[in-house]
Amino acid sequence: MKLCRIFLIGLTLLLFTHFALAQPGGESRFKLQRLSERVLVFTENSPIQNNLVVIATSKGLIIIDTAGSPQAASELRKSVEKELGRNDFAFVINTHHHWDHSNGNSVFPEAQIIAHEECRKELIAVQPLPTPSPSPDLEQQRVGEPVVRPAIPPPRRRPNTREYAVLPPNITFSNRMSLRLEALTLKLFYFGRAHSSSDILILIPEEQVLVTGDLFFDQRWLPFFANEMELDVPLMIEVLNTILDGEYEIQYVIPGHQDLWTKDKLVLWRDYIVNLWQWVQQAKAQKLPFEDVLHRFPLDKKYEYLKALGHDAAEIQRFHERNIGVFWSQLFESAAVIVEKTILESGVEAAINKYQELKTNQPEAYFFDERQFNTVGYRLLGSGKVPAAIAVFKLNVQAYPNEWNVYDSLGEAYLANADTLLAIENYKKSLELNPQNENGMRILKALETK
Secondary structure: OOHHHHHHHHHHHHHHHHHHOOOHHHOOOEEEEEOOOOEEEEEEOOOOOEEEEEEEEOOEEEEEOOOOOHHHHHHHHHHHHHHHOOOOEEEEEOOOOOHHHHOOHHHOOOOEEEEEHHHHHHHOOOOOOOOOOOOOOOOOOOOOOOOOOOOOOOOOEOOOOOOOEOOOOOEEEOOEEEEEEOOEEEEEEEOOOOOOOOOEEEEEHHHOEEEEEOOOOOOOOOOOOOOOOOOOHHHHHHHHHHHHHOOOOOOEEEEOEOOOEOHHHHHHHHHHHHHHHHHHHHHHHOOOOHHHHHHHOOOOHHHHHHHHHOOOHHHHHHHHHHHHHHHHHOOOEEHHHHHHHHHHHHOHHHHHHHHHHHHHOOHHHEEOOHHHHHHHHHHHHHOOOHHHHHHHHHHHHHHOOOOHHHHHHHHHHHHHOOOHHHHHHHHHHHHHHOOOOHHHHHHHHHHHHO
């Protein structure tokens, strides 16, 4: 199945299940860890264990990420007010745009919301919002003055929700930003496209704290620094080297979920990214085929500690091979990205012609990948461009006729287009190739019953 979609669906179900259940015996939604007098970590008592960071400064409270709903954020706000005896919320910082980190923004209407500019693009309303004024030089900003927000229409509602809207950031940056609050400094680094398009790291040197969002965790899920089709690997390495090899002492690394990390563990995964990037570049220079690249770089035994955290060997190997594939693809132009851009700019027919041109002329210069085309297909499907999604999935079927998942995806697109007979045909083909495809079995049974 589609791994990223399964992850997000599972994450949604876990969190919504948690929201639906009352806390037994009046138990608090959050577990509190005080890292110092100024830095507190509120961890949700839920399967995903969201880490929400609160920083107490003389110029106001700072909240890093705001949970997956206003209900959870409201409880966070009450917990902070009770613990600290104050409610002067000055800033909210979103580590990235994903809903489980930004859905509670509106609970802090008096605070300025800071995030990367890509985060704003993802969270703004369907109707265009006015371009925000240039980000203030926060090193010189007089913190504590009344918040002046740009005039904006009501923020959009999240898909499939009726209860609340999401407030986008009103202060954004593109590369780096420093927020100075007298004795405390927050250094914000754009990590580049990785887990999302808007990932940032937040360093608090005076407290020896680094907040990493959803890039690095190893419980329940494996590190998620290679989730986008197009990555900024050199920028990732530059940022990690600056933080880990520079002048900064780091005692606490706070992931977006689960237990806190040490600096040594983050160094371990920085080294993984650096080595993997070097390996694939060497392999390309040697003109190795991708099939050889997959088996040329075994995972170092240092990473076998993941088994003790519940990840089996097959899962770890799939994770490693997927990272090899994603890093390898960065060295080539992505055929899937080119096709998607052509669809959006010139239409489906032009995109199909472009695909054939890429396949025929210097195919070694482009990266053709089943998963990337699958991602493009689902992105088009999710945005309502169903005929375009069908066209992309059909290209995948032609290119990978022995892969069950391409037929499953095409069947889903036909189903969205109300082409029941074609949906049944493709789900049957998917099951011929993979009789264990439970999703296909369930949908096919429902379709044939109708």
